[in-house]
Amino acid sequence: MKLGVVDEYTNLDSPFHRWDPRYKLIGLITLVFAFSFVRDLRLLLAMAAVTITIYAISRLPAAFIVKRLRYPSLFLLAIVLTLPFLSGGDVLISLGSIAVRQEGLLAALLIATRFTCILIIGMVLLGTTPLLTNIKAMRALGLPDIMADMALLAFRYLQEIGRDLRHMQTSMRLRGFKERRFSPGGLKTLAWLSGSLLVYSYERSESIYKAMILRGYGHAPQRKSEFQASEKDTLALIAIILVAAAFIVGDISLGHNTGTLLK
Amino acid sequence: MHIPDGILPLPVTGAGYAATAAITWYSIRKIKQKEDPRQDIPKASLLTAAFFVASWIHIPVPPASVHLVLNGLLGALLGYYAFPAILIGLFFQAVMLGHGGLTTLGVNAMIMGLPAIIAHHIFRLRKWGGGESRRKTGAFGFLAGVVAVGVSVAMFVVILLTNLPAELNVISERAAIFALAIAHIPVIFIEGTITALVTTFLRRVRPGILDGV
Numbered sequence: 001m002k003l004g005v006v007d008e009y010t011n012l013d014s015p016f017h018r019w020d021p022r023y024k025l026i027g028l029i030t031l032v033f034a035f036s037f038v039r040d041l042r043l044l045l046a047m048a049a050v051t052i053t054i055y056a057i058s059r060l061p062a063a064f065i066v067k068r069l070r071y072p073s074l075f076l077l078a079i080v081l082t083l084p085f086l087s088g089g090d091v092l093i094s095l096g097s098i099a100v101r102q103e104g105l106l107a108a109l110l111i112a113t114r115f116t117c118i119l120i121i122g123m124v125l126l127g128t129t130p131l132l133t134n135i136k137a138m139r140a141l142g143l144p145d146i147m148a149d150m151a152l153l154a155f156r157y158l159q160e161i162g163r164d165l166r167h168m169q170t171s172m173r174l175r176g177f178k179e180r181r182f183s184p185g186g187l188k189t190l191a192w193l194s195g196s197l198l199v200y201s202y203e204r205s206e207s208i209y210k211a212m213i214l215r216g217y218g219h220a221p222q223r224k225s226e227f228q229a230s231e232k233d234t235l236a237l238i239a240i241i242l243v244a245a246a247f248i249v250g251d252i253s254l255g256h257n258t259g260t261l262l263k
Numbered sequence: 264m265h266i267p268d269g270i271l272p273l274p275v276t277g278a279g280y281a282a283t284a285a286i287t288w289y290s291i292r293k294i295k296q297k298e299d300p301r302q303d304i305p306k307a308s309l310l311t312a313a314f315f316v317a318s319w320i321h322i323p324v325p326p327a328s329v330h331l332v333l334n335g336l337l338g339a340l341l342g343y344y345a346f347p348a349i350l351i352g353l354f355f356q357a358v359m360l361g362h363g364g365l366t367t368l369g370v371n372a373m374i375m376g377l378p379a380i381i382a383h384h385i386f387r388l389r390k391w392g393g394g395e396s397r398r399k400t401g402a403f404g405f406l407a408g409v410v411a412v413g414v415s416v417a418m419f420v421v422i423l424l425t426n427l428p429a430e431l432n433v434i435s436e437r438a439a440i441f442a443l444a445i446a447h448i449p450v451i452f453i454e455g456t457i458t459a460l461v462t463t464f465l466r467r468v469r470p471g472i473l474d475g476v
Contacts, residue, residue, distance in 0.1 A: 032365060033273060033276065035366075036273050036276055037272070039272070079270070111270050111427075114269035115269025115270065119361075122357075144291050146291055146347065153309070153312075154308045154352075155312075157309055157312045158316065165319065165320070182324060186323070192464050195464035195465055197316060197317050198340070199472070200313075201312065202469065203469075204309060205308070208309070209302065209304075209305040212305060217301060
């Protein structure tokens with residue numbers, strides 16, 4: 001499997017690319033949580049408008065969305081295709097034994113909009129800063145060192161271990177292994193493939209640890225944070241948090257209910 | 264088996280993050296109690312990456328194929344590193360592959376991570392009664408794999424169905440839970456079998472890994 005390249009457009013220039021990664025993390029994560037709070041259908045339009053505006057300002061190309069939506073949209077499709085038929089009481093349209101129900105249809109609409117908007121904001125967050133910088137920003141915001149080190153090291157070796165897996169799978173095919181056919185023996189071979197991958201990684205980690213110790217791992221003086229926020233960064237953070245707060249206050253004052261529109 | 268963004272309401276995603284933060288804090292506290300916590304970080308990190316990669320291996324289950332979850336095996340091998348490892352793995356999956364989501368990261372970490380911790384304790388029981396044998400390693404490996412994925416499936420189905428914004432009627436909710444549970448039975452047994460086979464393979468090839476990170 002090819003890893004999705006999230007760092008593809010991080011070298012573009014836009015206000016979101018220039019924003020301090022720490023503030024961007026706080027601001028956009030607050031916004032997506034506010035989106036997940038919304039239940040009133042009238043706010044969905046505002047949510048879509050805010051999302052489109054943010055995406056336009058970020059200057060990320062439209063093709064980026066299409067590529068990233070491919071996988072998660074399958075799950076969404078399943079929900080959107082089943083909810084209107086299974087959930088709710090008021091029947092809108094009836095075709096023989098199949099009935100489209102109002103509540104289910106509205107729930108599907110709510111889920112689909114929230115899902116797409118949160119995903120797009122997440123893409124702006126992750127697509128405008130390199131992943132490694134984001135992990136460093138999380139460390140600056142209080143992510144424990146053990147977690148940050150593990151994330152950085154795991155990320156560093158993902159591609160290499162992925163390559164090991166591809167090589168082993170090619171070798172297996174060359175020796176006549178049919179990976180698409182189910183058999184108890186085949187299951188054993190696949191288990192040994194996973195086991196070998198773990199053994200390789202384990203052995204490699206021992207030499208990595210020695211190399212890290214030689215370079216003074218754990219003894220280096222604490223580096224000062226590489227991030228520095230300007231006034232503009234702070235203002236942008238306040239603006240985004242106000243938008244997030246507006247969604248929460250708006251939803252509460254409108255009743256925090258999917259069905260309010262119908263009453 | 265990852266819940267995407269947009270489905271769960273804020274109280275649930277918030278509670279997921281709070282529970283995840285608490286368990287991560289506890290795991291890190293346990294890790295720091297070791298004599299030299301730095302020593303195990305490269306091991307845990309590379310095994311995290313290896314588990315991430317191993318989840319791309321597809322097992323043919325006619326007419327389709329399933330990918331491995333391996334949270335039972337991960338719990339068995341990584342011990343207290345299992346929960347942070349799963350959290351990191353899920354973050355990468357959300358970021359790179361679009362599986363799961365950012366707001367649901369906490370909930371998904373609980374769905375995968377809590378069963379991994381249970382699996383860790385189950386797998387440790389293989390030394391119960393003095394000494395371990397190939398058969399005991401295989402049996403407890405199987406149990407760890409089955410219980411971990413079984414609990415994950417149960418948590419996933421219950422969290423998903425009880426938090427849909429619309430009320431499902433009782434009959435369709437029961438039918439959905441039943442159908443999803445039935446559909447996952449082969450997956451649960453395959454996970455158990457693979458976990459048993461991998462643990463016995465590791466016992467023969469590199470027994471040190473089984474003693475935990």
